[in-house]
Amino acid sequence: MFKKFEPWMFVAMEEKGYTTTNRGIIQRLANYIVDNKLYDIEQDLFEQVCIECNIDPSSITQDDLNMLMDILNINNKLSIFLASFYF
Numbered sequence: 001m002f003k004k005f006e007p008w009m010f011v012a013m014e015e016k017g018y019t020t021t022n023r024g025i026i027q028r029l030a031n032y033i034v035d036n037k038l039y040d041i042e043q044d045l046f047e048q049v050c051i052e053c054n055i056d057p058s059s060i061t062q063d064d065l066n067m068l069m070d071i072l073n074i075n076n077k078l079s080i081f082l083a084s085f086y087f
Contacts, residue, residue: 026064028053030071 014024016031032038032053038045050057 022064023067025053025055026067026071029055029068033068033072 010019013019014021015027018024018028029049032049033041036049038049041049047057050060
């Protein structure tokens, strides 16, 4: 039998970056950036980080970049600069 998931379980998975939802994907990138102490990210490095996280770099939008910067800055994990290199 399959276990029934409670809403809080999905939130926990998303916060750890274990889902394929937009928020989960961005959280996965944020976790990788923090874990690897990447402070200044240019386009080439960002694309490499996406690939390491099994994310297609071309699928990242400016809204996604804004969300990523918000997650990193709000949590005071680090303050990074991500240029709007896709748009």
